[in-house]
Amino acid sequence: MIGQVNEPFGFRPLRQAISDYVKTTRGLNCTEDQILIVNGTQQAMNLTAHVLLQQGDEIWLDEPGYDGALGAFTANGAKIRPVVSDKYGMDIAYGIRHWPNAKMIFTAPSHQFPLGGTLSLSRRIALLDWAAENNVWIFEDDYNSEFRYAAQPIQALQGLDQRERVIYAGTFSKMMFPEFRLGFLVIPKSLIEPFKLAKYYADTRTSYLEQVTLAAFISDGHYARHVRRVRKACYERQSALIEAIQLYLPDSFQIEPSDSGIHIVCWLAEHLTESDIVAKCREIGLGVQPLSRYCQTDSIKQAILLGFAAHPPSELVEGIRKLAQIIP
Ligand SMILES: Cc1ncc(COP(=O)(O)O)c(C=O)c1O
CATH class of the missing domain: 3.90.1150.10 (Aspartate Aminotransferase, domain 1)
Structure with missing residues (x-):
């Protein structure tokens, strides 16, 4: 294990286990090198804002939307741009019409928070196309994807993205418990180095005790x-x-x-x-x-x-x- 414990990106066997899991369950397209272990979505958003946004950059956020995202992105100097949503999730056409200069989009496509819409496939494609054409980043908050009771889940945006615009965030807060501060980011390959530095200078790395335990829990099939x-x-x-x-x-x-x-x-x-x-x-x-x-x-x-x-x-x-x- 020595040698595996000093990586800012986290405990490699956990990253491997998560990568295998999200490829099967969420259709993600990644390797374990792209998995960064974080202390929950809250840290994921802070690191992402730190790496990718400048003071005054605009970010779309659902209205109503996640107060944790509002707080994290505002605290990092971003300007929040509200975008309405309906049962098909965030209204992408509304966002493009009203806020065409945005640098990032925060969205929870599996389960819009708090109204619960699921972003339709046509909106997913429209969003990915627009983001790629305009060099916009998408922060995909997949916090609730495992709580789906009837219909099959739609593949995550990250898995549909061919042009590396999506930063995907998963969390164990809901499936385990909120005080279990473990989550992960799946980062485009081109951003691995800046995220490594940001994580290192934020807190050097996430605590390894929980990471080692969770790796075994997932790999042994308990999760x-x-x-x-x-x-x-x-x-x-x-x-x-x-x-x-x-x-x-x-x-x-x-x-x-x-x-x-x-x-x-x-x-x-x-x-x-x-x-x-x-x-x-x-x-x-x-x-x-x-x-x-x-x-x-x-x-x-x-x-x-x-x-x-x-x-x-x-x-x-x-x-x-x-x-x-x-x-x-
Ligand atoms: C929309 C949304 N995203 C993510 C999370 C998870 O946040 P964290 O992983 O920081 O506990 C929550 C928790 O309430 C949430 O409501």
Whole structure:
């Protein structure tokens, strides 16, 4: 193992295991030399901004979008340019029309955060073509790709990209747990050296103890089994939550059907307000976030996000039943 532990890019057997895994499960096109182990997506975004963006460069971000991305890219001097999205994910034509000078695009094509749309194949191709023609980088946040319950996942942008414009980020925060600060970047070959320097000067390397453990967990087949178990449990939890909302709160919450993710978006009926519902949920111990937390403008309808991954079905049903008793 000595000799494998001093690389800023991370523990080579883990990089090999991840490379094999994402090639099979996400259709990525890479070798282990392109895998950089990071402390989660948050560090992935910071390093990417540091290497590829200059002060004042523009970056597209979904509206509503991921507050972690907003914070990381803004802190690195980038100007955020909001792009609307629908059930087919980020509206690429809107972005090109409104923000043609962007240098980077942040997108979560598997599961747009927070509304949950999946970027359609035609939008993926349009985005890749436009990025290549305009020398724009794409940061692909694939945080939720393993939480897909019915339809087959669409191949990651990185795997469709022939022109090395995509920086792909994966994380173990969701499948393992958020405090397990391990994630990875898949970097175009031309960017390996600048990313190596950025990682080295950020924190020299990610802690090796977790890397060695995770490498064994994946290589011995435990991770793939774990993913299957977690996916099944999350599907049951999502179904229980949706059924409970339809039973107890049919006139208060309208839910978008979704076959992926670990939260659902509940659009509120006209007579309800986000702040009131959030307060009521918290009163009875239901974990909830207001949609406005993720909005840069206030033109979007009121909604709340309910996470379901951390609770067994019976708790979710009971929580919704209690909430129905205190909602007007
Ligand atoms: C949109 C999105 N991307 C990525 C992540 C994962 O971030 P990290 O790997 O830093 O825990 C999250 C976590 O909440 C998220 O919501």
